[in-house]
Amino acid sequence: MTRTPTRHLLALALATALYPAAVLPALAQVAAPALPESFDPTATTSVPGQGFVASDIRVDGLQRIAAGTVFTYLPIERGDTIDQARAGEAVRALYRTGFFEDISLSRQGDILVITVRERPAINKLTLTGNKDIKSEDLLRGLGDIGLTEGGTFDRLALDRVTQELARQYNNRGKYNVEISPTVATLDRNRVDLTIAIKEGKAAKIRHVNLIGADNFEKKDILSAWESRESNWLSWYRRDDQYSREKFAGDLEKLNSWYLDRGYVDMSIDSPQVAISPDRQDIYITAGLTEGEKYTVSSIEITGDTVLPKERIERMVLVKPDQTFSRRLLEISSDAITATLSNVGYAFAQVNTIPDIDRENRTVGVTLQVVPGPRVNVRNVVFRGNTRTADEVLRREMRQFEGSWYSQAAIDRSKIRLQGLGFFEEVNVDSEPVPGSSDEVDVIYNLKETTSGSFMFGLGYSQVSGATIQAQLSQNNFLGTGNRVAVQAQRSDFLQRYDFSYVNPYFTDNGVSLGYNVWWREYDYGNFNTAQYNSTNAGFQTMWGIPITETGSITGLFGIDRNQINAFPGSAPDSIVDYINAIGQRTFHAWRGEIGWSRNTLNHGLTPTAGASQRLWLEATLPGSTVEYYKINYNISKYWPLSRHLVLNTRAELGYGDSYGDAVSRNICFSGSIQDTNNDGRGDTFVPNPPSDPCLPDSGDYVETVTADGLPFFENFYAGGVRSVRGFRDNTLGPREAPSGNSTFRQPLGGSVKTVGSVEAIFPTLFDSPAARISAFLDFGNVYKDLDAFDVGEFRASTGVALMWRSPMGPISISYAYPLKKEEGDELERLQFTFGGAF
Incomplete structure (x- = not known):
């Protein structure tokens, strides 16, 4: 009998399925086997x-x-x-x-x-040890050529797949890879196939040598390369791992480097890659001939420019007598095509035609504009929105069905979808309509993420007693885009019941409307603030009006009631005096707020570029128990320095004061002289609760107390995870001890807040976009008033933070080291926040 020869193009098909760029080299190495000549x-x-x-x-x-x-x-x-x-x-x-x-x-x-x-059937196909190539991608490629569970088994095909896998790992710089296929024979003519992979470590680039680079520094040329000599940042950027594809791209960058600087005749001579005997070190050598520098002799626009020719000419950055630069020509061409694509010419092209005069070292450039057909958008299609209704997405669209194609409108629509915070990924494609040369469908491919949170807690401690908490919030309630939040919490020191609702599209033109209702009882001493109790309730209605594509104004009107209890000897004297000066413990307020905001972030969850800022004024209206105002300004800007590094700068500023007249009141105190030092002499006046009127010659005395400035219960606070990390929540700023207890200094907050942060974010440290690591520098403080402001009183800390949008909910963990602190500051280096999500 004669053994069957194989006929499948296994290695070629696998390379085509998984690595399309590798197909052409594979054509020269893999051919379909014919029947043996001896057949x-x-x-x-x-x-x-x-x-x-x-x-x-x-x-x-x-x-x-x-x-x-x-x-x-x-x-x-x-x-x-x-x-x-x-x-x-x-x-x-x-x-x-x-x-x-x-x-x-x-x-x-x-x-x-x-x-x-x-031939035996493959009962089970298993891959082990592969990290550089994902199992699902590899199995999908194997399935495309018939090597799959349930399919027939061909040993020769397996050998060729093994060779192809080794070649692919070699292209990634892993020359010590070991691929060991194992075939286990089963009954009923079946086999189990296992491919065990030991990837090994990628060979590291130890030296890159450029021969013939006489006019530029080597470090400047190599600054844009992906293949670099091993350095202290290589563990993060992985730029010292050799890859054939990366090196080919770097050679193209080398060519572009010289073309961008006028060296039209530059050529690369015989690049070489050498590997050490132990296959761990790579040495790269590239020889080049720089040639002479060329200038631009003329620049001309030809073809159908559609728009006025003068407008197109203004987009061209290259001018006569300038040094020739391919990059400037590409930027000019991209600007022209982008402008034409915004008026419907989706397939516009600009052909660059150079006329090289080597004798005079000049280049004449002709830019030929080919607009192609004007394209209409037939349909806008959304894919992947399993929870979010199409209506919620379509109201964010700036590219409309039945209108001319506009790349700017399509890109802006993508950014608005990302800004919703409902999606982890948003990708957009344009698909030509079959049978039509002037119509396309715009496809938005979406990957939804958790847009709500649920928290439930039950516990007990000696300080707070039994605690029960439930919180439900959903930023995309039932897929409508509306925001709903309900919270209930109860313990020995806190009772809280909140409900809020916001419809961001109360009207079709984007006017939002929302409501807040709450009832709360607080013992503030358990929140790292001064010792007093508060019971408050309120109702607010909110609205927002868009004024530009990225800006809006917001407003709020509401009524609230706040009853405060502060006791002498427990709360600081300034709080007790303020309440006594007002003459009542219940504060009623008609509250109004007006604000402006602008958001240009490129993503609602994990931004890497753009800015978000908000300025708002909050005030109680005349007729309220206390008349005051607060001005707040927040800004956060992201600076994309490279693919590996994003810088975020953030600032929070706040100021508040009263706008009515100061309130003063004479308070009569009665009491007795007591011997607090145990020295046999009376030395301390211990007051009884305030009485009115005073009784002459009875030991009573009169004290004038004043209520002025921002009320203490509206003070700004700093310190904590969302402020200056490394310091306990709300503990920065002025402190005051109650009478008779000078050691118990309590945080009061202040009417002036200045907090800032500089944070370096490393977006590529993890493969998942849901996780980010950063290094930060936080600084700031709060002050009693403007007269007390002193930059020298700033606190500062530095550290690292992990932000993870986990399946259980958003988690933020930070570890901070205080750089500037003072005696009495309350430190807390490890801090975190957590919430469950669904």
Whole structure:
């Protein structure tokens, strides 16, 4: 019997499925195997040379394959004359199916008997040890060529797949890769196939040598390369790992470097890559010939410019007598095509035609504008929005169906979708409409993320007693885009019930409307602030009006009631005096707010560019118990320094004061002189609760107390995860001790707040966009008033932070080291926030 030869282009098909860029090199190395030259059909048949007429055909040895399938491929039928030539043709045809290991033909009377042995079926296909190439991608490529669970097993195909995998790892700089296929034979002609991969470590680039670079510094040329010599940042950027694809791209960058500086005749001579005997170190050498520098002799615009030619000419950055620069030409061409694409010419092209005069070292440039057909958008389609309604997405669109194609409108629509915060990824494609040259469909591919949170807690401590908490918030309630939040919390020091609702599109033109309702009881001493109790309730209505594509104004009106209890000897004297000066413990307020905001962030969840800023004024209206105002300004700007590094600068400023007259009141105190030092002499006046009127000659005395400035319960606070990390929440700024307890200094907050942060974000440190690591520098403080402001009182800290949008909810963890602190500051180096999400 003769073993079947393989016919599948395994290595080529795998390379095509997984690595399209590697197909062309593979064509020269992988070819379809033919039947062996020694193949002799007479060796697999017992058919007489003179032949016979087959009255019937029988197939023996089938297990999984149906006889009908065999007859479909068989080139002979009943009634055909069977001779050695026809027998050989039949054997070849059945071998080509790839189903059989052995095939033989024989004759029983006038019956042609075909005896086959099927190739084993792959019962299970397992990949182990592969990290650089994902298993699902590899299995998908193997499935495309028939090597999959349930398919037939071909050992020769497996060998070629092994070779191709090794080649792909070599292209990634991993020359010590070991690929070990294992075949386990099972019953019923089945096998388990396991491919064990030991990737090893990528060879590191130890030296890059440029020969012939005389006019520029080597470090300047190599600054844009992806392949670099091993350095202290290589653990993060992985730029010292050799890859054939990266090196090919770097050679193109080398060519572009010189073309951008006028060296039109620059050429690269025989780049070489050497590897050390232990396959761990790579040495790169690239020789080049710089040539002479060229200038631009003329620049001309030709073709159908659609727009006025003068407008197109203003987009061209290259001018006569300038040094030739391919990069400036590309920028000019991109600007022209982008402008045309914004008025419907989606397929516009600009062809650059150079006219090189080597004798005078000049280049004449012609930019030929080819606008192509004007394109109309037929449909805008959303894919992947399993929870969010189409209506919510369509109201963010700036590219409309039935209108001319506009790349700027399509890109702006993408940014607005990202700004919703509902999606982890937003990708957009334009697909031509079949049979139409002037219509496209715009496809937005979305990957939804958690847009709500649920928190539930039940616990007990000696300080706060039993605690129960439930919070439900959803920024995309039932897929409508509306924001709903409900919270209930109860403990020995806190009771809180909140409800809020916002419809961001109360009207079709983007006017938003929302409501807040709450009732709360606080013991503020448990929040790292001064010791007093508060019971407040309120109702607010909010609205927003868009004024530009990125800006809006907001407003708020509401009424609230705040009852405060502060006791002498427990709360600081300034708080007790303020309440006594007002003459009541219940504060009623008609509250208004007006604000302006602008948001140009490129993503609502993980921005890397753009800015967000908000300025708002909050004030109680005349007739409120206390008349005051607060001005706040927040800004956060992201600076993309490179693919590996994004800088975020953030600032929070706040100021508040009263706008009515100061309130003063004479308070009568009665009490007795007590011996607090135990020295036998009375030395301290201990007051009783305030009384009115004073009783003469009874030991009473009168004290004048004043309520002025921003009320203490509206003070700004700083310190904590969302402020200056490394310091306990709300503990920065002025402190005051109550009477009789000078050691218990309590945080009061202040009417002036200045907080800032500089944060370096490393977006590529993790493969997942849901996780980010950063290094930060926080600084700032709060002050009693403007007169007390002193930059020298700033606190500062530095550290690292992890932000992770986990399946359980958003998590932020930071570890900070205080750089500037003072005695009495409350430090907390490890801080975190956590919330469950769904």
